[in-house]
Amino acid sequence: MLFLSNVINGLSLGSIYAIIALGYTMVYGIAKMLNFAHGDVIMVGAYICFFAIARFNLNPIIGILLAMVVCTVLGMTIERFAYKPLRQAPSLAVLITAIGMSYFLQNMAQLLWTPNIKVFPSVVGNGAIKLFDGQLTISYIALITMGACVVIMLMLSLFTGNSKMGKAMRACSEDKGAAQLMGINVNTTISMTFAIGSALAAIAGFLLCSAYPNLTPTTGSMPGIKAFTAAVFGGIGSIPGAFVGGLLLGVIEILAAAYISTELSDAVVFMVLVVVLLVKPTGLLGKKISEKV
Amino acid sequence: MKNVQRKISLNKTTKSNFVTYGIVIAAFVIMEILMAAGMVSSLLKGLLVPICVYVIMAISLNLTVGVLGELSLGHAGFMSVGAFSGAVVSMMLQSVIPDAIPRLLISLVVGAIFAAIVGVLVGIPVLRLNGDYLAIVTLAFGEIIKSLITNMYIGLDENGLHFSMIKQKFELAEGGKMLIDGPIGLSGMRKVDSFAIGIVLILLCLMIIFHLVNSKSGRAIMALRDNRIAAESVGINVTKYKMMGFVISAAMAGAAGALFASNYSALQASKFDFNTSILVLVFVVLGGLGNMRGSVIAAALLTVLPELLRAFSDYRMLAYAIVLIGIMLVTHNPAIADRLKQIKIKQYKKSADRKAAAMEKKMVRQTAKKEGK
Incomplete structure (x- = not known):
């Protein structure tokens, strides 16, 4: 039973990773860049939620929506001013710009909101469902996190599978030049990807x-x-892949902390990653790309 | 006499390399003079060894990223291995070799050797991957190394060296000395004034890299960077040459780590995290990939920059971020790049004209000589 509750904790942590990973993977798929500032967009989202809920006593739902709007605007602004001018530049230049953006957001937050720890209000409460005569407890926040992750995942699959914008995104990720020739506005599509990723980051910030x-x-x-x-x-x-990878990573991390050592759990997580990449160099669900000579 | 002069002026790379050595030596001489005159603030004095360390880190990472062409996000891991192994050996030898300088030299060598061994272990799996996957695995190894060293307990007593990964199982005899104490890390080290040694180490690393790049192996490594498939098809051993570049780079980072440790009396593994790796990568990219002189200058300037911005106190890291983004946007702006290209073409034309004119003069002189005969 302890094992089961560890797995559930892992799934809950993994759901948060999965939602964040969606932002990384979508941006990578389309813009072929590692957006290092994504983690800091999460932080901004969490701060907006904090101020909306704890300081201005808004309804948590409105707080989250507000954070999503702010993060979306932030993500699109970052893309427009920092990444778009570098579309033709070598990927390392874009990577450094993203790192610079990450520093910028962190230090801006430090100036605006001070480096002191803020205690996030508990919106969901500490309640939990008890199963098997109280042997297994699942907190509400874990349930909500897992539920949110599944809903987001389903909506995103529907969006990329069926909507016009979603199809445009898939086309851009396969071949930008050809997509442009078919009348797809590549810039709008990339901007839209950042918007979706950042909105998800706001939700992840709240859940985290x-x-x-x-x-x-x-x-x-x-x-x-x-x-x-x-x-x-x-x-x-x-x-x-982001969904599966996030969930697995969360479960491995919690299980490693429970059964091996809390301090070494990070090392175990990264070890597993190394082993997986050695066996399957493009990740669990990645496409195998054959080299053209 | 004339002959000797021509020999020196002939080789463009050699000249450029000597300019780089010259910059390092000049910086050292200027700093020594300023220090003797008492014009250096204690703040800058404290930064001298870290500057040397980051310069070595930058040129060694430049070997991996610029010359070998593989993005590494875990370079601080090798630095950490070097720092801890070097410091442990130095503390063990404290009673045998009381003099600080030879102990520091031994610790540098030990740090380099240990980092090279870890470099081989990491390189075997890492170098089989490509591109972004390789980058993420180096990141993973950096985190693994940090996490392992944070949970390492090493101590010394009359029975010899003790090692454990679990605190509860770790026991030392009476009078034993704790060397690495898990998350607390190293403590009770003696600080050494190692600025001069740092400069010598920079020169040594530069020399190794310049010789490597100009050698047959170096050309093989660069061929792999430019086109792996083509290089493989002409018989270049991919694993061997990639490993060579990677391990040399790791060893240099290890030596830099040992030097870094000599500057502190206490050190934790958390100091060498992902952010440190990224910091060094920023030096390399700003200095120019494959350009060692650029790395040296960028590392030195950017280590000092946050301290110079101290006047703005709260805003300094923000300013650093803005400078970073600004430099990237400006240097990769298509309009500016075009402009630079035009200037280059103009310069080239000018120098070509000058050469042609000189040639003409020579010809005229020669014909005049002949006619004079």
Whole structure:
């Protein structure tokens, strides 16, 4: 029973990773860049939620919606001013710009909101469902996190599978030049991808801080790196891959902390990643790309 | 006499390399003079060894990223291995070799060797991957190394060296000395004034890299970077040459780590995290990929920059971020790139004209000589 409750905790943590990883993987699939500032967009989203809910006493739903709007605008602004001018530049230049953006957001947050820890309000409460005569408890926040992850996943699959914009995104990720010739506005599509990724980051920020309530300007960076690892783990560029990779990473992390050592859980997570990439170099669900000579 | 002069002026790369050595030596001489005159603030004095360390880190990472062409996000891991192995050996030898300088030299060598061994272990799996996957695995190894060292307990007593990964199982005899104490890390080290050694180490690393790049192996490594398939088809051993570049780079990072440790009396593994790797990568990219002189200058300037911006206190890291983004946007702006290209073409034309004119003069002189005969 302890094992089962660990697995559920892992799935709940993994759901947060999966939602963040979706942002990484979509941007990578289309813009072919590692958006290092994504983790910090999560942090901004969490701060907006915090101020809306704790300071202005707004309804949590309105708080989350507000955070989504702010993050969407932020993501699109970053893309427009920092990444778009570098579309033709070598990928390392874009990577450094993204790192610069990450520093910028962290330090801006430090100036605006001070580096002190803010305790995120518990919106969902500490309630839990008890199963098997109280042997297995599942907290509401874990349930909500897993539910949100599944809903987001389904909606995203429907969106990329059926809507016009979604099809445009898939086309851009396959071949930008050909997509442009077919009349797809590549710039709008990329901008839209950043918007969706950032809106998801806001939700992830809320869920992350509901589960781990200490909010600081660097809250987003470690989950950001882990989620990025999850995206690679599942096969970067693949949306189901991000989902599977995120969940697996969360479960492995919690199980390693429970059965091996809390301090070494990060090392175990990264070890598993290395092994998976050695066996399957493009990730679990990644497409195998044959080399052209 | 004339002959000797021509020999020196002939080789363009050699000249450029000597300019780089010259910059490093000049920086050292200027700093020494300023320090003797008492014009250096204690803040900058404290930064001298870290500057040397980051310069070595930048040129060694430039070997991986610029010359070998593989993005590494875990370079701080090798630095960490070098720092801890070097410091442990130095502390063990404290009673045998009381003099600080030879101990530091030994610790540099030990740090380099240990980092090279880890480099081989990491390189075997890592170099089989490509592109972004390789980058993420180096990131993973950086985190693994950090996590392992954070959970390492090493101590010394009369029975010899003790090692454990679990605190509860770790026991030392009476009078034993703790060397690495898990998350607390190293403590009680003696600081060494190692600025001069740092400069020598920079020169040594530059020399190794310049010789490597100009050698047959270096050309093989660069051929792999430019086109792996073509290089493989002419018989270049991919694994061997990639490994060579990667391990040399790791060893240099290890030596840099050992030097870094000599500058502190206590050190934790968390100091060498992902952010440190990224910091060094920023130096390399801003200095120019494959351009060692650029790395040296970028690393030195960017290590000092946040301290110079101290006047703005709260805003300094923000300013650093804006400078970083600004430089990237400006240097990769198509309009500016075009402009630079035009200037280059103009310069080239000018120098070509000058050469042609000189040639003409020579010809005229020669014909005049002949006619004079």
